[in-house]
Amino acid sequence: xxxxxxxxxxxxxxxxxxxxxxxxxxxxxxxxxxxxxxxxxxxxxxxxxxxxxxxxxxxxxxxxxxxxxxxxxxxxxxxxxxxxxxxxxxxxxxxxxxxxxxxxxxxxxxxx
Amino acid sequence: xxxxxxxxxxxxxxxxxxxxxxxxxxxxxxxxxxxxxxxxxxxxxxxxxxxxxxxxxxxxxxxxxxxxxxxxxxxxxxxxxxxxxxxxxxxxxxxxxxxxxxxxxxxxxxxxxxxxxx
Numbered sequence: 178x179x180x181x182x183x184x185x186x187x188x189x190x191x192x193x194x195x196x197x198x199x200x201x202x203x204x205x206x207x208x209x210x211x212x213x214x215x216x217x218x219x220x221x222x223x224x225x226x227x228x229x230x231x232x233x234x235x236x237x238x239x240x241x242x243x244x245x246x247x248x249x250x251x252x253x254x255x256x257x258x259x260x261x262x263x264x265x266x267x268x269x270x271x272x273x274x275x276x277x278x279x280x281x282x283x284x285x286x287x288x289x
Numbered sequence: 290x291x292x293x294x295x296x297x298x299x300x301x302x303x304x305x306x307x308x309x310x311x312x313x314x315x316x317x318x319x320x321x322x323x324x325x326x327x328x329x330x331x332x333x334x335x336x337x338x339x340x341x342x343x344x345x346x347x348x349x350x351x352x353x354x355x356x357x358x359x360x361x362x363x364x365x366x367x368x369x370x371x372x373x374x375x376x377x378x379x380x381x382x383x384x385x386x387x388x389x390x391x392x393x394x395x396x397x398x399x400x401x402x403x404x405x406x407x
Contacts, residue, residue, distance in 0.1 A: 210395070219293075219380065221331075265331060267396075272304060273350040275320065277396060281331035 182285040183266055191288050196253040198283040200266030202271075207222050208268040209242055211259065214263045223251075223264075228271065256287045291315075295381050295399035302371055303407050310366045310402045314383030322396065323356055323366050324380045332380065338364065371406045378403045 184199045189208045200209070208227045212220040226233045226249065233240045239252040253260055265282045269275065294313040302308050314321050319340045324332040334348040338358040349355070353371075358364040368375055381395040 179307040212396075218378070220382075220396075221398070222395040225395060267332075275339060276334055276337045276348075277322065278334060279324070279332035 179219075183264070184263065184282045185283060186281070187284045188285070189288065192256060192258055194256055194287075196254045196256050196260070196285055196287070198251045198264050198285070199233055200249045200251070200278050201278055202266075202268050202280075203247065207271045209240075209249050210267045210269075211238075211240060211249075212265045212267060212279075214282070220265065229283075254284075256285075258289045261285060263286045269284040274280075292381055293397050295379075295402050296398060297402055299353060299403045301405045301406075301407065305370055307367065307369045308371055308404060310368075310381075310404070312364045312377050312381030312383075312399060314362070314364070314381070315397055316387075317361075318383035318385050319361055320384040321358055321364050322382045322384070323364070324382070325350075325377045326380060326401070327377045329403050335366070335379075343383070350352035363400070368404075371404075376404055376406045397404055 182201050190196055206228055209224055210225045213223055214220045224235050224238055224240050226240050227243055229248055235285040237254045242249045263282045263284050265279050267277045267279045269277055296321045300308055313396045321338040324333055326332050336349055337345040342375040353369045356366045378401040380398055380401045382398045384394055384396050
């Protein structure tokens with residue numbers, strides 16, 4: 178079973194609106210990462226948040242992490258049509274495990 | 290090269306044939322991962338190489354799947370006797386930092402190899 182699961186599965190918004198995607202996971206993590214994928218090919222790393230961090234910003238991206246609820250959210254502010262893509266959260270389990278486990282992703286469509 | 294390179298980008302094969310997919314990681318990256326992504330789905334972990342340590346093969350779906358890595362360079366993923374359910378995009382990623390203290394850092398992905406089994 179997958180460690181991380183995103184919600185919603187699909188999101189459709191207008192340009193200028195904010196987009197929020199959520200990720201829940203099952204076991205203790207070392208860090209959590211968000212990736213973006215265009216057109217079903219290679220993924221691009223967006224942001225990494227460690228288990229001892231609660232919030233991180235990068236440009237129009239804001240990520241929060243709540244380890245007590247085992248959840249994270251990715252907020253994209255002032256969305257653009259170019260933000261249309263699939264977004265995945267990925268977790269690194271604590272305890273010396275190094276493999277990155279991905280969720281099923283959220284498909285975001287931003288309409289002009 | 291500047292990024293992770295995968296070949297072939299597309300492969301169409303007949304059921305029962307063997308296929309070999311290649312990944313050239315970023316120079317100096319000690320960790321290398323293979324994932325499988327079926328259409329419209331998330332990434333399924335297959336195998337992970339870290340330096341000279343024994344690879345983590347826990348995600349390989351059957352003994353028809355195998356992977357090798359030469360030192361800290363090229364890796365090949367081999368699928369024997371392909372089946373239609375093997376059709377997917379196979380993604381390779383590499384990482385510079387992968388250690389117990391900090392956990393896995395940012396992964397750099399290739400563009401993937403799209404495999405179609407007829």
